[in-house]
Amino acid sequence: MVTIYDIAKKANVSAMTVSRVINNTGRISEKTRSKVKRVMEELNYVPNHMARSLVLQQTNLLFLLITDITNPFYTTLSRGAEDAARKYGYRLLFGNSDETLEKEADYINTILATRVDGVLIAPTGDSSLPNLERLQSSSVPFVLLDREVPGMEADLVLGDSRDGARRLVEHLSDLGHRRIAMVNGVSTTSSARLRLQGYLDGMKLNDLPVHEGYMHESSFRPIDDYSHIEAWLDHMQPFPTAILAGNNVLAVETIRMLHKRGLRVPEDISVVGFDDLGPFSEVDPFLTVISQQAYQFGYTGTQMLIERIQSRDQPDPWKKIVLPSDLLVRRSVRDLRHQ
Amino acid sequence: MVTIYDIAKKANVSAMTVSRVINNTGRISEKTRSKVKRVMEELNYVPNHMARSLVLQQTNLLFLLITDITNPFYTTLSRGAEDAARKYGYRLLFGNSDETLEKEADYINTILATRVDGVLIAPTGDSSLPNLERLQSSSVPFVLLDREVPGMEADLVLGDSRDGARRLVEHLSDLGHRRIAMVNGVSTTSSARLRLQGYLDGMKLNDLPVHEGYMHESSFRPIDDYSHIEAWLDHMQPFPTAILAGNNVLAVETIRMLHKRGLRVPEDISVVGFDDLGPFSEVDPFLTVISQQAYQFGYTGTQMLIERIQSRDQPDPWKKIVLPSDLLVRRSVRDLRHQ
DNA sequence: TTGTATGCGTTATCAC
């Protein structure tokens, strides 16, 4: 690999002059500048970011840690983060914790060792606290995405989970549904807790009874065994006319289990969910969902992070941004009003 | 940030000893080893990858450059690459060229400057050649994914585009379709060329006429304006009974344009595509597709890359792996046999 | 306008 010294020697200047040409600093005569530039081209010089970062004590690198790269919500979010990072001259490193605390801890090590300038992280849940504290004690700026962690003050980009769930219940109620069940992610995740709250809000506001066993805890990420959902379906008494799923994965898997039991959606039972199924869901729009602005999560979060990085000296108070979401009415809900 | 010197001072040893403890090299007495380890924990030491890479002349970093992060084919591929990279102790950097030559060139700069150990790249097309040559002349090992580039010898992971397209035509033909049109990506991309070839193969083998204007060139990535597809639909004479889309994006957009014209799929016209619509397409399986093993593209490609990196001295001949694909028959094709 | 010396955090080499 060619270094600034190779350039310097060939251009008959010092390495320092080359460095100045590269960074456009200091005063340089037009003649030497162009000579150096020509040699750089000739030798196909590419600066070494690592050496540069080592002396500058900054990497221009951000790290985005999401919990499920196969989930369109997070890939769209990633796209937003990437665009924002590029716009402000940062590069983006990328990790996928798989909703697993250990992988998350592992990535935190990588993050610290890589000396990235900042981190965007969707924590796996409340138990991410120690992982976040490691970032904090190394004073690496970070922004929390999609989920809060009790005990951790930080910049934050959230959706309106609670109100979103409430609106889904209301929508079902408007169409005549009274027996509404909910399958959710683990309650150690703030978004799951808020969506459950919103569900209960909606049930109460619309005078709907919450029967015993109507709330079931599963997982936000794809898992191998969904027999617990089958068992849950088998035991609900009375059987619901609609199910609210805590995210898109759960909506899909619940529908799969319903099909397995010979139940059609929406003819036999209605299903609504949280987060859309991806950029292609419009081909054959099926699932009625609360759709969050995934791209904005990433874009806004990255902007907040970069602001935080660039004003490290005068720390502003923590910011919390709540992004609104849309109710997309499609055809997974049956109208029960004229029965 | 705490360095090995901080550790060394506190543990009353030299920095070198600390380094040896960290890397498990050389001979160290159990006593000093445990002492150093304790101090490391106390001080919350995290090694600095950049400094390490600078002297070792390797980063343990791979770069994956895909062309469309919103496309489930590539995100699933990414997941495979990530898993393989982790398994072999590499970290994965990540970029999205958006099917744009300029962004790709930009990322090549980043890649070279970051001194990654290897690159996985899905080139935007034939004109990626100069970009790849830059990698080559810097002797950065790389593996081509999903697309070949004429004039560039390299390790390669491909799908069976040509045969896949042929099978789609055959499937349509089996169901009584004779007028089959094709909308494709730009012909400067090898996969588009091969799929066109496969389409032509299929038409010929099944004695189907290729009417004038039945082949239309669009784009593999989402673009703003699809009016050219509308115009194409309006001008085909005779109007086809089925359309073969060169990838998933085109399938979706074609269906959208058909809907816009009041045509139902599959009642009025059938559509088949290449690559599945993502992990959730099974909820309401609609589009009949040739589904490629996206995960394997990433996993296998990464393995090939790592092998190539680790045997830099005895360069093996280039490897080319062709992954088989599946025909997933769903309900976007109408059976015309009993008309 | 340009050059010299020094240090960023780590490891390899060689000495003790």
Next chain:
DNA sequence: GTGATAACGCATACAA
């Protein structure tokens, strides 16, 4: 077993 020194590629402070 352990330590001193140089080197990786670059940029800053200070000279010239």
